[in-house]
Amino acid sequence: MPFEQLLQYIFSGITSGSIYAIVAIGFNIIYNTTGIINFAQGEFLMLGGMTAISLHSFMPLPLAILAAVIITSAVGALIDFIFIRRLKSPSVLNMVIVTIGLSIMIREIALHVWDEKVRSLPYFTGSEVTSINIMGAYISPQVLWVLGVSGVIVAFLGVFFRFTLTGRSMRACASNITAARLCGINTKNMVTISFMLSAAIGALAGCVISPITQTQYDCGTSLAIKGFTVAILGGLGNSTGAVIGGIIIGLLEAMSISIMPLAYKDAISIAILLIILFARPSGLLGKREAAGLKEF
């Protein structure tokens, strides 16, 4: 493979990888505060993208994106208020079923609101033919947007969890929810915030990838399953792991296209998921025993 082509694959791998990492971090935020794997995580991306597309028809792009992020985040809060709070000491089976139900409901509502048409936001800078030459590989400026926004999200979350009171309280919930409650932290609110936060970053990610991957009512599911693969690979709950895992999965997927039929692309990343689950469910960076201790 010539160097330029390899570089092209690497860029496309890192681009999709960074989106998978954002989805995975969304999983982690909710998982850490509630122990729930939110199967509707992918729908947040779809919802963010779709809302921004609709709003963009009568307001400028940055405002549309901002509004989409806020609206999706409100949907996240709503989901917690209406559904998650009603689950009292639920079994894992119940939580899985409820969030799957949610993902189907959101998707079907989106289908009736926006129909089956594939839509997309315009390129943030330039157009689909604009490209930048980096060491012989041609990439779209939107790719830089995706990388930049993902980087900002990761940095923001790092600061948020380390230096703000809310972020620290959320971490306290993650390590021991009973102890956190005893320290006077309102754990219910933390759960709401975690849903809002992961909906918000999902929506933002959904907006930046929209020009490249386009948005359709059912695009959430495959993103969710890849995001989950990445979350598992990086060690559930571990956001540094999610970034590394995302890039690995993104690169593997990009490379697989060069040797396998495109139709099997999704099957490949899921096969990777199965292999990780079977061989090392605690992930690359997760501790084996930590994974064992969390009752699944």
Next chain:
Amino acid sequence: MNFLEVKGLSRSFGGLRAVQEVSFSVEKNAIKAIIGPNGAGKTTLFNLISGALPPASGQVFISGSPIHGLPPHRIARRGISRTFQNIKLFSRMSVLENVMIGRHIRSRAGFLAAMLRLPRTKAEEREIRETSMDILSLLGIGDLADQEATSLPFGKQRVVEFARALATEPDLILLDEPAAGLNIHETAHISEMIMKIRRRGITVLVIEHDMSLVMNISDEIVVLSSGKKIAEGAPAAIQKNGEVIRVYLGEGDA
């Protein structure tokens, strides 16, 4: 030859050495108690013997044949049954059905035979039901047979767990704090039951915090502290043992 032989059993979790080089033996049909402060590694020791946890090193023999490293369901077939400190009855099943699970290793019906309800399966099913009922009657809870097991009061649940363990017709029974959370009457009942099952030829290994119960029923006592065996002997000797007193009452008082 001793009936149960535990040799140099060790296991740690991360940096914590839960059980270190513990050795002891139990004679056939004896009642042996394991005592020690919280976190001494008593339950871990039970988990190692019953196979719920694989030991990092050490050996366990039953009548001279090794059982360490076997999965728990194979160890159960070697005649070892147990109860749990935090009662683990099967939810959504009646008391009788819980005890009937105890007959699992004493019966054979597989999927196909069960689905087709072959005559021999029916006969076996009748046997399982009758034996389980007998055990419930023996322990005085025959009238609870059709109740949902996990909805019973705590004390009754302990008795059901007892019945379930007995239904496997064990040679050795491991009782993990059988009197925990029980009132005086219930404790007396448990103590009676332990003596009753010993008379049936079953060997008993029991973890217990209730000292009067331990001193009353056991032939010998093993004392664990921080994962290590610090004393072993007859109840009277243990009561006088300086090391044991120090562990129980704290360093300063020795």
Next chain:
Amino acid sequence: MRPSVYIPVAVLTACIIAFQIIVSALNREFYLTQLTMSAYYSLVILGLTVLMGYAGQISLGHAAFFAMGGYTTAVLTTYNLAGAAGNPLVKLVVGLGLDTVSTNAYGAQTQHLSPWVSLVVAVCLTAAVAFLIGIPILKLKGHYLAMATLGFGIIVYRIVLGTRMFGEADGISDLPAFRLAGGLAVGGDPGLRVQNYYIAAFLLVAGVILLTNLIDSRPGRALRSIHGSEEAANAMGVNTARYKLSVFVLSAVFACIAGVFLTHFNGGIGPSEAEVMKSVSYVAIVAVGGMANLWGALVMGVVLNYLSLRGYFGSYDEFVFGCILIVIMLFMPEGLLIKENFRILADTAVRIVNKCRAGKQE
């Protein structure tokens, strides 16, 4: 059979026969078509109920096993043996008398593998796949198990969608009828409607009898004990890993058999049968039926599939199943068909009757 199974089976059989008589008398036999299909889907649901409700192991990939049954028989029975008469394998098949000659929709004669053989092949293949995938998958618990089974389902879906042999997006059509003994045949011909209804009903009743027998038996109790406490089950000598694997394979085989029969009845199969949404709707119906409740699963399976197939949910079909999942899990984790709900229903009925009576007296 015991009295506890006796009565519901008798009631069910009576309902089955009564429905057919009424529908035939009203000259509305086309209703039977969707009911036949619902019966086959319910067979999948019964198998899943034992796995999920009783043994407590979720599967979000059961549509894959259904599809394996359907696609295996579709591929094998649509292959024209006459066109490859020189092939030694084909010679062997014909030599052993494993072939059948059918007349296709255009009146032409085709020589193909007997559906009996493809049924056996499908069951063996599905059981083998379930066994091999089950060994690592069933070591997982909770979310991991859910995701792994979901992943398995998606892989199967992607494979049937992306492979020429399976007809890609079009699927496989023009299956011959599956001729059983005594002139009975599973096929889509309108003349076969009534007998197909009874064939499906027979399989469903047989399935529910076999599984209720299983639940109330030594292996059945072992399965339920795994759900209650895996650790305690192990300590009582139950080889939990083996039992989980066995019930996974058993429920996969139920799905596979349903897939084989329904595909012959429909005369074809498409990739939508392998879709994740299909698996999810099976799970939804098991939940509505009350999880550990075979009769609940059977009733809800027939009713909901029938409504869905008749198009009563319109374009809100998936939405309905999503809602069912949430509402049942949040408000009625014991399912819809529990005594309390019937009592509420009865109470309301009594109250309404009383009110009417009071109204008349005034």
